[in-house]
Amino acid sequence: MLKNPMAASSERDLRLDLFRGVALWLIFLDHIPQNIVHWFTIRNYGFSDATEIFIFISGYTGAFVYGRTMRERGFVLSSARILRRAWQIYVAHIFLFTIFMAEIAYVAATFDNPLYAEEMKILDFLKQPDVTIFQALLLKFKPVNMDVLPLYIVLLLLFPPMLYLLLWRPNLALAGSALVYALVWKLDFNLPAYPNGVWFFNPFAWQLLFVFGAWCALGGAERLGDVLRSRIVLALAIAYLIFAFAVTLTWHFESLERFVPAWLADWMYPIDKTNLDVLRFAHFLALAAVAVYFLPSNWPGLKSPILQPAISCGQHSLEIFCLGVFLAFAGQFIIAESSGGPLLQAAISVLGILIMIATARLISWYKAIEGRSAPTRVKQGDADLAGGEA
Amino acid sequence: MTFIVPALMTIALLNGAAAAETTPATPDCDVPESLLSTEIDLTRVANAIKDRHRLDISVVGSGSSALPGPDGARFAYPARLEAALRERLPGNEIKVTTHVQLRQTTADMASAMPAALAEDKPALVIWQAGTVDALRGIEPEDFSASLDAGIVAIGAANADAIVMNMQYSPRTESMLGVEAYAAVMRWVAQQRGVVLFDRLAIMRSWTDSGTFDLYAATKDYAMARRVHECIGRALASQIINAAHLDAEKMQMTR
Numbered sequence A: 001m002l003k004n005p006m007a008a009s010s011e012r013d014l015r016l017d018l019f020r021g022v023a024l025w026l027i028f029l030d031h032i033p034q035n036i037v038h039w040f041t042i043r044n045y046g047f048s049d050a051t052e053i054f055i056f057i058s059g060y061t062g063a064f065v066y067g068r069t070m071r072e073r074g075f076v077l078s079s080a081r082i083l084r085r086a087w088q089i090y091v092a093h094i095f096l097f098t099i100f101m102a103e104i105a106y107v108a109a110t111f112d113n114p115l116y117a118e119e120m121k122i123l124d125f126l127k128q129p130d131v132t133i134f135q136a137l138l139l140k141f142k143p144v145n146m147d148v149l150p151l152y153i154v155l156l157l158l159f160p161p162m163l164y165l166l167l168w169r170p171n172l173a174l175a176g177s178a179l180v181y182a183l184v185w186k187l188d189f190n191l192p193a194y195p196n197g198v199w200f201f202n203p204f205a206w207q208l209l210f211v212f213g214a215w216c217a218l219g220g221a222e223r224l225g226d227v228l229r230s231r232i233v234l235a236l237a238i239a240y241l242i243f244a245f246a247v248t249l250t251w252h253f254e255s256l257e258r259f260v261p262a263w264l265a266d267w268m269y270p271i272d273k274t275n276l277d278v279l280r281f282a283h284f285l286a287l288a289a290v291a292v293y294f295l296p297s298n299w300p301g302l303k304s305p306i307l308q309p310a311i312s313c314g315q316h317s318l319e320i321f322c323l324g325v326f327l328a329f330a331g332q333f334i335i336a337e338s339s340g341g342p343l344l345q346a347a348i349s350v351l352g353i354l355i356m357i358a359t360a361r362l363i364s365w366y367k368a369i370e371g372r373s374a375p376t377r378v379k380q381g382d383a384d385l386a387g388g389e390a
Numbered sequence B: 001m002t003f004i005v006p007a008l009m010t011i012a013l014l015n016g017a018a019a020a021e022t023t024p025a026t027p028d029c030d031v032p033e034s035l036l037s038t039e040i041d042l043t044r045v046a047n048a049i050k051d052r053h054r055l056d057i058s059v060v061g062s063g064s065s066a067l068p069g070p071d072g073a074r075f076a077y078p079a080r081l082e083a084a085l086r087e088r089l090p091g092n093e094i095k096v097t098t099h100v101q102l103r104q105t106t107a108d109m110a111s112a113m114p115a116a117l118a119e120d121k122p123a124l125v126i127w128q129a130g131t132v133d134a135l136r137g138i139e140p141e142d143f144s145a146s147l148d149a150g151i152v153a154i155g156a157a158n159a160d161a162i163v164m165n166m167q168y169s170p171r172t173e174s175m176l177g178v179e180a181y182a183a184v185m186r187w188v189a190q191q192r193g194v195v196l197f198d199r200l201a202i203m204r205s206w207t208d209s210g211t212f213d214l215y216a217a218t219k220d221y222a223m224a225r226r227v228h229e230c231i232g233r234a235l236a237s238q239i240i241n242a243a244h245l246d247a248e249k250m251q252m253t254r
Helices: A014-031 A036-042 A050-072 A075-110 A119-127 A127-136 A149-156 A159-168 A168-188 A203-223 A225-227 A230-251 A254-259 A262-268 A280-292 A308-315 A315-339 A341-375 A377-390 B018-021 B044-051 B078-090 B106-120 B132-137 B138-156 B179-192 B200-208 B221-244 B247-253
Strands: B007-011 B054-061 B091-099 B124-128 B160-164 B195-197
Touching: A014 A036, A014 A050, A014 A280, A014 A308, A014 A315, A014 A341, A036 A127, A036 A225, A036 A341, A050 A075, A050 A159, A050 A203, A050 A280, A075 A119, A075 A149, A075 A159, A075 A315, A119 A127, A119 B132, A149 A159, A149 A203, A159 A168, A159 A203, A168 A315, A168 B018, A203 A225, A203 A280, A203 B200, A225 A280, A225 A315, A230 A254, A230 A280, A254 B247, A262 A341, A262 B179, A280 A315, A280 B124, A308 A315, A308 A341, A315 A341, B044 B054, B044 B160, B054 B078, B078 B091, B091 B106, B106 B124, B106 B138, B124 B138, B132 B179, B138 B160, B138 B179, B179 B195, B195 B221, B200 B221
Parallel strands: B054 B091, B054 B124, B124 B160, B160 B195
Antiparallel strands: B007 B091
8 A cells, every 4th residue: 555655756846845935934024023024924814824834844844754764764763863853953942042031131131111011021030040941941931933843843752653653554644643633622732831821832733734744745645636636626725715815804904894794703713823723724725725736846937046045945944944033033123123114124024034045045055065075974964964854 | 809909099180280280291192093993882881971971980900001100190091091081071070990900810800800890880891901911821711711701790790891902012022922812802802792992003003103112111201101191092082982972972962
């Protein structure tokens, strides 16, 4: 049944890099508060946002890279590589946390506006660094916008057995993942957070998207081929995207709110991001179906120079993600120090994306040089490289 | 029971001359019409004015309903609301009572609501909530349930309700995520059919229009007072809109 699941997809699918690169840009833009450029990001046009794209593609590429290792080199080595990857992401997260702490400490030392006496209480955690830093190391204390990497870490920690199951019983694995997702909705469990509450992205819910991505990478996409080529599915997907767009419009223009009937609002709201609401998941599926329909993997446009910047960002996702979080912090800082303004926001957004592109190019160049100068390490280096992209 | 007696501050600006003296210079702070319009009627407010020429309002809230300093209460928005309503509804007795206490979560305020309202018997409750819940990372579901319970208690006390969300605070925006809580407030208000005073959007519009520099980090009491003056005025406008108390109608009903 699974003689060679990689046969059909042994070449890297550039669409994944393209969409992940774009998702990274959107995450960066969304992380600059009150950015005028938010109007360009997809969360204003439907239920799902760039996080769904990022997690799905991470699952896809993870299975693509480590699945091959697991079949060729065995469970132990591939698990070790997955765990090493989780460790890298953990270190990256703590690095970002340090930058965040520096920003907070600066604000705490300089901010004294009596209007915000209450809001400034958020800085109180600096008074007990013993607790805060430990909670951060345990991934329980996560500042705003620093929730994605911890989610990714947990998903990778759980990935080795899941990948094993996906390789030998893919449909059973997907069904198991869906069952856990359903149980989350039934029993409402999540990881605890500090000082209160639970993780913003519930890993037990979001794993569905990650596993679904992995399942697609390991032959699932081919199995879904007929479905994805069907015009009925396309029509349904487009209809749903239009519906979601109409609903999101009512969020932005309150005068439109009355057009959402009460029964629909009752049934639909709140659209829960923490537990990956079914409406969000469906919205992502619809987006993916439309994208796959109109952009086949051999689409010549993927080779065009216009798309190369996004593709190269998508190929170095961890580095570019972290850079994006850092740039969002820095951009925010500049906006605050100069008291904002839409022009400045737009300039910072554009500049940030240019820096992300330049950095991605630099990493590609460096890796290419390293690969060439160490031909004896190519085999190992290749796995490294691949691991580095997952 | 969490309302401690000293925190019960009745604002009584009875002396007109003193009021004029302490009123900050009227700042120019227009609010987009769409942010103050609502389809919900404040019928109890309308009746109180029509039948008794009297309006009792209770403001329940946490730190952002007050200003620091010994004379903070005189300049905070509840007192400014009272002054604005007296100015705009002459011939009516207006009284604003505050139950403002630092660090109260929405759950704290909801559980103390019945006792406070039994004492005040207001026609309108302005409930400012959300900031402390965001600070403490209260689960949005619990936040939603507390908000709901408080609104039910207000209805049971035969008062109209306006819920007020957080301040727009650009400096702490990246550390204090208020958006999720603001979304819950919008949703609960809509479900329960109560008016939302969207302080977050209003203050944001002031930043966008350059009315106030809310990024300012310095200890600027004058600006903080102007912001509260403007919030008080905007609230007065929303109450007058939603209770249909505009001058023309008042004359027709008399």
